Amino acid sequence: MKKTQKRSECPISRTLDLFGDKWTLLIIRDIAFKGHRFYNEFLDSDEGIATNVLSDRLKMLETKGFLVSKKYEQLKTKKVYTLTDEGIGLIPLVLDMLVWGYKFDNSLAVQPGIIERIENDRDNFIAEIVTALKNYDAKNFC
Amino acid sequence: MKKTQKRSECPISRTLDLFGDKWTLLIIRDIAFKGHRFYNEFLDSDEGIATNVLSDRLKMLETKGFLVSKKYEQLKTKKVYTLTDEGIGLIPLVLDMLVWGYKFDNSLAVQPGIIERIENDRDNFIAEIVTALKNYDAKNFC
DNA sequence: TTGCTCACTTGTTTTTTGCAAGTAAGAAGA
DNA sequence: TCTTCTTACTTGCAAAAAACAAGTGAGCAA
Secondary structure, rough: OOOOOOOOOHHHHHHHHOOOOOOHHHEEEEEEEEOOOOHHHHHHOOOOOHHHHHHHHHHHHHHHHOOOHHHHHHHOOOOOEEEEEHHHHHHHHHHHHHHHHHOOOOOOOOOOOHHHHHHHOOOHHHHHHHHHOOOOOOOOOO | OOOOOOOOHHHHHHHHHHHHOOHHHHHHHHHHHHOOHHHHHOOOOOOOOOOOHHHHHHHHHHHHHOOOEEEEEOOOOEEEEEEEEHHOHHHHHHHHHHHHHHOOOOOOOOOOHHHHHHOOOOOHHHHHHHHHHHHOOOEEEE
């Protein structure tokens, strides 16, 4: 599993210890902004994560308490992955990456009006995302 | 140099293409929040970046336009690294990592009151950091 | 001219990632 | 019951990146 050892007492460094890689926050994005819940949905994302890296990151996220998995009762070979409250706490960070990425290159794909909402109505917007998540009704924002 | 190829049209993924590693944003932190300007100052940070990785990341950041380097006139073996406006645009992202890291583990070291300022007075606070930077008077926040 | 400082580069080992293939458990059809 | 899928992984190997140690060359300083 990816190392998450503490390199220093700086909280920025600590955040990067945990999420300083190209894949972990994409899994959070997939759950929060695309409503993905199953292994094969994560595998099929546009970026093309490798199956062993996905397996590794899901384990790390579960071990650290950012998500939980349980058996999917409708089809018992499947597992459902959902964010814990700790995992939901990552949404602001991912939203800022969305804003930054769009400002860096505004030819990238985003839903209309979303940048303005994140900037001007941030707290309500986050609350809406969380509600949608809990109702299994996440919107696709990118 | 670290790969920064575009994996998809998603702006979150694009941000991670550029900054999804354990070191690049620490250099931005060092400049913005610690006032570091010289190669050996970055090298001496608590996290212990390797000299080849530092060299690589500085090159990438300069190539992509997030910072510029020029000869230090007082001592010509030295180079001064400073953020461009593009680089300054990364400060909000790094601030959110500070907040997230501290909430994840509030035994980590931060200046008193800083979390509240980031959350309640974000725009002014960012403006202050930028002003301090331009006056070569950056504060150490972590 | 000798010995520093400084910003790197080079070479080697270790770790992590990427890719292809395989596996085991459960479902679904004959 | 037997075979064949699907699903969530694991395994093995090659390639890339990071870590570590040791240079190098340009500019000062005595």
